[in-house]
Each structure stands twice: as C-alpha cells, then as structure tokens.
Amino acid sequence: xxxxxxxxxxxxxxxSMCMADIFVRRYASECLAVAHCNFNLRGDDSDGDExxxxxxxxxxxxxxxxxxxxxxGFASEHGVSIEMAARELRYRWxxxxxxxxxYDEVAVAHNANDNAETLVLNLLRGSGVKGLAGMSxxxxxxxxxxxxxxxxxxxxxxxxxxxxxxxxANGIRYRNDSTNSSSEYKRNMLRNEVFPIFExxxxxxxxxxxxxxxxxxxxxxxxxxxxxxxxxxLLREDRTRIPYAGLLSKRHWRYILYHILxxxxxxxxxxASLEDLLASDRTVSGKRFEAKDHAxxxxxxxxxxxxxxxxxxxVDEVIMPVRCAGTYHFNGRAFKVETIEWTPxxxxxxPEGVLIFDAEKLRFPFVFRPWREGDWLIxxxxxxxxxxxxxxxxxxxxxxxxxxxxxxxxxxxxxxxxCQHVAGVVGVRTDDGYxxxxxxxxxxxxxxIL
Numbered sequence: 001x002x003x004x005x006x007x008x009x010x011x012x013x014x015x016s017m018c019m020a021d022i023f024v025r026r027y028a029s030e031c032l033a034v035a036h037c038n039f040n041l042r043g044d045d046s047d048g049d050e051x052x053x054x055x056x057x058x059x060x061x062x063x064x065x066x067x068x069x070x071x072x073g074f075a076s077e078h079g080v081s082i083e084m085a086a087r088e089l090r091y092r093w094x095x096x097x098x099x100x101x102x103y104d105e106v107a108v109a110h111n112a113n114d115n116a117e118t119l120v121l122n123l124l125r126g127s128g129v130k131g132l133a134g135m136s137x138x139x140x141x142x143x144x145x146x147x148x149x150x151x152x153x154x155x156x157x158x159x160x161x162x163x164x165x166x167x168x169a170n171g172i173r174y175r176n177d178s179t180n181s182s183s184e185y186k187r188n189m190l191r192n193e194v195f196p197i198f199e200x201x202x203x204x205x206x207x208x209x210x211x212x213x214x215x216x217x218x219x220x221x222x223x224x225x226x227x228x229x230x231x232x233x234l235l236r237e238d239r240t241r242i243p244y245a246g247l248l249s250k251r252h253w254r255y256i257l258y259h260i261l262x263x264x265x266x267x268x269x270x271x272a273s274l275e276d277l278l279a280s281d282r283t284v285s286g287k288r289f290e291a292k293d294h295a296x297x298x299x300x301x302x303x304x305x306x307x308x309x310x311x312x313x314x315v316d317e318v319i320m321p322v323r324c325a326g327t328y329h330f331n332g333r334a335f336k337v338e339t340i341e342w343t344p345x346x347x348x349x350x351p352e353g354v355l356i357f358d359a360e361k362l363r364f365p366f367v368f369r370p371w372r373e374g375d376w377l378i379x380x381x382x383x384x385x386x387x388x389x390x391x392x393x394x395x396x397x398x399x400x401x402x403x404x405x406x407x408x409x410x411x412x413x414x415x416x417x418x419c420q421h422v423a424g425v426v427g428v429r430t431d432d433g434y435x436x437x438x439x440x441x442x443x444x445x446x447x448x449i450l
Contacts, residue, residue, distance in 0.1 A: 004104040006152075007065075007097060009090070010034045010056075012049035015109035017056070017174040018166050019155055023107065024060050033063040035097060035106075037090045039071040041082070042179065049175050056173070065101075067093055083185055088143075095144040105150040106141055113160040116209040117190050126268025128258055130224075133217035134210070159206055227259035235260070242303040248278065264305060265291035274303075288398055297400070300353050300449070306400065320368040321411070327450070330368045331406050334450040335426060342441045353427045353449040355408075358441045361434045362410065362423050371405045374420045377431040388425060395428070408447070 008023060010016040023032055036053040038046050050066060057064035075085035094106045115134045122131030141151045155163065167174060183189040198205040234246045234256070242260060247253050254275050261271060266289070274289050274296060287298040290308070297304045320330045328335045339359060350356055375388040392402050406426040424430045427449040436444055 005031055005033070005102065007094065007101075007103040007106045008032060008034050008062075009094065009106060009108045010036055010053050011109075011177075012036070012052045012175045013109075013177055014167050014172070014174040015111055015155060015160075015163055017052075017172050018163050018170075019107060019109040020056065020060075020062075021170060021172055022154070022166075024062065029061045033065065033097075033101070033103060035065045035067075035094060037086075037093065038066065038068045039086050039089070040068060041071055041086075042177070045175075045178060049177075052173065052175055065097055083187070091142040095141055095149070098141065098144060098149045099146065103149070105152050107152050107154055109155050110135055110153045111155045111158050111160055111163055112206050112210050113191070113195075115156060115213065116206045117187055117195070119209055119213055120190055120194070121186060128255075128262060128268075129216060129220045130262070132213065133220045134213040136217070157210075223255075224259070227256055230256045231260050240305045242305075244278070244284070244301055244303070247303075261291075261296065261305070264294040266294075266296070267291070286396060286401075288400070295400070318369070319409075321365045322368060323365040328368065331370060331404060333404065333406065333426075335368070335406070336446075336448045336450055338446045338448075340444055340446055342436065342438075342444050344438060346444075348436060348438065350446075354446065355424055355427065355430050355448075356436050356444045356446050357408075357423065357430060357434045358436050359443040359445050360441070362408070362445055364445075365411050366423065367409045367411055368406050368426070369409055371402055371407055371425075372420065375407060375422050376420060377422050377424065377429065378433060380430045380432050380435050382432060388422065391425065391429060 006023065006027070008016070008020050010020050020034065034053060034057045036050055038050045040046055054064060054066070056062075069086075069089045071082060071085050071089060074080075074089060075082050078085065080088070097103060098106065119132060119134045122134075135153060135156065137154075137156050138150055138152050140147050141149045158166075166172070179185070180188060181192065183192050195205070202208055230250060230252075234242055234250075242257070247257060250256050257275065257278075258271055261274075266274075270289050270291065277284060277287060277298070284298045285300050289296045289298075293308050295306055295308055297306060318330075320328060322328060322337055325337050325339050328337060348356075371388055371392075373389065376385045377388065377391075378384065379386055379391070388405075388407070389402075392405070395401075397405070405428070407422045408424040408426060410423050422431065423434045424447075426447060
C-alpha cells in the first residue's frame, strides 16, 4: 500500500508526461496530484501545454493545480535569468502546495541526460566536488520549511532515448517545446551543440558521466565529513568568524574555506579572490567580498560572515554604559576595558585595535554607542575638528563598517548638544583631549577589540 501523497510536476513535455503515466499505472489516483506551471514564455504554445495537462488530469481523475506566472517580470525585478526565475517560481509554489495541501513529496522528470548536462554546467561555473555529484534521486524540497518533504527524481536513471522509447510504446501524448531547438539558453546550447560532439568521442557519454557522478557523490560525502570536522575546530567559539591563524594553519585551508562559505552563496570567482588575498603579503583587513545575501569582511585577525541586510538596516540606537573594567559586548563586537597604572616605559602608540585614554580625562562611567551623523573629534596630535564621517571616508569604510563602528562618549556630555564630540572611535582613534601624557598621566583606561 502506497502511503505517501505525491505531487507530480508536469509541464506537458515528453519527460513529465511519461513520468505521470508511470505513476498513474502504479499508484491509485488518490495518492497523486499534478502541478502545472504556465510560465507565459511561449504565447499560445504555453496555453497549449496547459490544455494538454488539464485534459490528462481529467481523464485519469487526478487532482490538478495550475498557476500562471509573469516569469519575465520576475526575472527583471530580481535581476536573474529567465531560467533561474522559472526555477525559483515553480519550487516556491511547489513548497507552498505541499504546506497547504499536505503532499509528502514532489516528483520532477529530470533524466540521465539532464543530469549529465548539469554536471557540465557545474564544471563551467565552478561548484566544487559537490557540483560534480550532479542531481540526487532524492533531496529536500527547495524553499520548504518542512525538511521531511522530499523532491524525488524517478526518471534519473533513464536516458532521453529510453524515455522516447517508452512514449512510443505506450502511446503517450506530449507536446514539444519549440525553444528546445534554440541554443539561447545555456542548457540548450550544451544539449544541441556540445553533447553531440561528446557522443562522437564516446557514444555512451551520458551513461559514463552518470556512473562517474555516483563516485563523485561518495567522494563528496567523505570530503564533507572531513571538512565539517575541520570547520568545527575553527568555528567553535563563533560561527560567524574564521580566525586567520587557525585557517591558514590547516594544510588544505582553501577547500575548508570553500566548505564554510559555499552554503552562503559565494561563487568560485569570489572565493578565488579571497583566497588570493589571504595567501598574499598584501594588507588583508578592510576588504569586503559579497554574495547575494551575505558578505565576508576581512578584519584584523579574522574573516567575519554577515548578512547583507545589515548593510541597509539602520543601527538600533542603543547606549551601553561602561561603569567599570570588564568585557563588554556591543553592536556585534566584544571589547575589553582595563584600568592600568601608567609607567614611563609604556608606549603611547598601541597595537592595532587598542586605544588608551588618560583615566583622569575619560572617567567611569562612559558609554559605548553607535555612530551618529555629525559626530566629530579632534584626532590625536591635531588641533582642528574632524567629522567621524570624514574619518570613515579616509579609512574607506563601507555602510556596514560605519554601522558597526562604536563611539566612546563621555557620560558628562552624552544627551547634551556637545554629545557629538566623541572621546574616541573604538579600535581606530582617540580624541586629543583625552590623550595620555607621559609626564602627567598616572593611570590609563585601555580599550581593546577582542
């Protein structure tokens, strides 16, 4: 007894119509439903596909869901290709149907040829060993919040020629997509122009590549297990920070970095640029590498992974009082505040990320707060005012780095008009009025970024 309910993704083409026929022969119609996407990309042909699927569902007494999409409009609005737009639209809708209707799995009609083409596409755009494994027969449904809902590919072992043979033997009605003969899309270009050349070299290229993908999938599992252990060692203290020292001490640090960042959407070109920077003698800190939804920021001693939302989101106006020495966490960063006796042998110039203040000038309590437009200070050793925004420009800060910056504000002026005069910018600059004087200072407050 078949206990699962399956949503069949049926386009009207030969692959999906054969898949629908196989399922309806094996399982009761009550266990099945059909979902058809009309992407409105081919005018009357798109409507003809929908009409065929409607007729098939009615003849076989299978529940039908149809949805019409403005695919070109979605692609333009989101800056993606037509192919990517269609993929996202259909899988989001499938996930929605599984949630509202209670379907256990979605069946799509990818075949062995599709899988071989996917392997080559992955190689061309760069996808690591994971991409060499191609498509799996079963995986979690994209965009579904319920990880138990599966995406299955029941035709993955069948070649296109075998599917054509099945259709002929069983009188399957289907429609040809006229765009398949065009090489406008990358997959069609491979199918129409590249794979015929491959088949001249190896007539069994599709079978060969599918067999090799099985080995690649096993190799990927072994490699993923090893990388996961190495990554856990690096990210034990903070899942969003990758310490340089720990990373570069690993023998295969480049692939470990790929393993950590690839799930965030970083492509091979971006990762290659980041790897080159880490392996060079150039200044590392202050750079930003972007994916669609995340960015990697290079800091003094680590890489930080952040959501791109932070680049456009205003920082909450929160003020943290600093009443005594200790460790403080503010605005996504950690700081150590110390009071130490000043001695003549202590250097005025501190290591990067460390500031010192005369404890008689900057007194407890003071406050940590975000940067505000109009904040200013007199940089150490200078006489005139300098807007903090100009300081950021000198340092080439982007919007996220500005939002992440922490001002040190004297509690005696905070809340007054003078509060825009800051005592310092944590890890960056000290105001001249709070500087340490080797002849006068008796004790200092030292603030260090952890």
